[in-house]
Structure formats: C-alpha cells, structure tokens
Amino acid sequence: MASSHPLSAALANAELLVDRATLDAAIAAMAGPIARDYAGEVPVYLTVMHGALPFAGQLSLELGALGLDLEFDYLHATRYRGETSGGELVWKHRPATALYGRRVLLVDDILDEGYTLAAVREWCMEQGATDVRIAALATKRHDRAIAGISADYVGLEVPDRYVFGFGMDYHEQGRNLPGIYALKD
Template sequence: MNQPLTLEELKQVMAEADLLKTEADVEAALDKLAQEITARISESLPVVYGIMNGGLVMAGRLLTKLNFPLEQGYMHATRYRGETTGSTDLQWQAPPSVPMAGRTVLILDDIFDEGNTLAEVVKACHAQGAKEVLTAVLVNKVHDRKNTELKIDFIGMDVEDRYVFGCGMDYRGFWRNAAGIYAVKGL
C-alpha cells in the first residue's frame, strides 16, 4: 500500500503536472454534453445518476446545465475492494438511490478509461428494469484497452493515455477538485 502523501508532495505533483485541459475547455465540454443530452432525453423524465466518487464533480457541474425535468440519484459501485486490480464482481458501496424500473437512466462518470466498472453498472441498471441506459463521461482516455461491450453515448472530450486528475479524477485520493484536467509528470 502507498504511504500517505504530505501536503508538500501533493503541491509538488500539481506544480509539475501538465495542464491538458483548461477550466474553459472543461466548461465547453460540459456545454456540449448538456446540448447533446438535452436533445436526446429532455422529453423522457429521466433519472440521472452520478457515480461516486469520480462522477460527483462532473455531475454537479453538468446537472445545472440540463434545463428539463429530471430526477437525480446517486450510486457508488466498485470492483476493486481496496485492491489495485479489479475483480469481475460489482460491489455496491451505495446502491442506486432512485428506482429505475421502466425509466430512461443516464449514468454520469468522470472518465472512460477501460470501462469495466461502468459496463457492470450499465448491466445492473438493465437488470433493475431500466427502459434504456445511457452513459455520459467528461473525459475519454484514448487507448486500445477499452471494454468492447460498453458504448459511451455522450463524451465531453478526449485526453491522451496518461495518469490524469482534476474535475473528479484523483491523484491518490487528492486533487479531484482541480478545475482543469492535469497529467502527472512522467506518467
């Protein structure tokens, strides 16, 4: 397990990080997502779930741009259980908070990296009777290790295949609150 980081180490990570997307870039991506989502589901009385923890920042910023009636819920699912490699079993830290049977469901998350956990969340929503399940991510990490079973319906922006943080994505638990999207130096 990693040693706890000091304040100085965390400040150093930010000072050395490469800024990949500015706060203005993030805002433009959120506006784009809001337009696309509104065009697709504004007449469906959807339930919108942000996946904790990473999707919290993105969901909070995006929901205020969706100017139509929706029901908002939250969920926290993981496949990691404290490990660095995921298992195939989905573990609910907080199960979906709003019933989804017969509903259009929109899942919001910070990043589409490999997509294995998100794919399991989508399957779980279908199993709970959702009429349709759509996915939206702020960031799509560009590489060829994607779960091919998962299709992302709405993507805010692409980033290169690096260790990124900010806008909900973390560096060892920290910097989710950074307004832009950064890459750790050398990673």
C-alpha cells in the first residue's frame, strides 16, 4: 500500500534523537525498579498495541533476566488511527485476562499528553485491578499532560516534536526503525 506520506521522505527530513544503544541501556535500566516493585508477584503485563510492541518485548526479556515472571496480554486502544493528532478513544481489542484483584503494568511506547493511558488505566481500575502502573519508553518534555497522569517507569525523555521509530509511527510506518527520530523543524 503506497502512502501519501513516504517514510523515505520523512527520514530524509529527520534527525536521529536516540540511537539503539541508548534505547537498549534505557530499557535495561528500567527493569531493576520494576522487578523490585513486583518482587514475588506475577503482574498482568499489558502491552498497548501497536506502538509498544518493540519496547514491551525487550523490557519483558530484561525483567525475565531479573527473575520476574509476567502474565502477558495486550490491548489496542488508539486516538490517532494513522493521524498525527489524537481524537476520540477507539478500543480495537480489550485484554482477555481478568484484572480483578490483580496488579497491572501498562507498557506503552510514549506518554505524550496522556489521554489514552489515562482512559486505559481507568478502564483497568473499573475491571477491579488493585494497582495499575505505567512503564513508558519515552515521555515528551512539555507541560500539556493531563492532570493525574504520569509514567511510573520512564526510559527517557524526548523533545516536544513529532517523533517516530522504535514503535512510534510516521503515518503507520517506521515502527520497526531501531532508533527514535524527529522531523526537522
């Protein structure tokens, strides 16, 4: 399927903000605090699709190396649907795992303003989760996040720009790039 927004054009007008080695180190550093916080438990590990897939897979391996077992599930809720700004939350898949009485770790690629993660966290609590924490590969540096939402575990911060790669998309493309890029101004 040809895109009216070719990835090659975006890459030609982008700069690499975070390389693969830095991403690997950030993800490894996140694992220690998470493993300590869930020691002796098996949390429900909810990957927010599609963006969190590369990050969630790598983080889960780091957690496994530290001895933390996880119960995997996923959800697909989006506000973007291929666009560059968000709209109404659309659920494409809800987790099949019962959350009642469980601790949940939501894993996402980026926390920008937080509308999607706030809605998903609220839904998890409505399902009876006892605790819902957020692990985000990246957070954006700005003051537009909605009140009461922040990541409990953060890999790194990125500037308040259009970023893509390592799970984050450019018009549904480039999620598998091994770094984080930003369009030049």
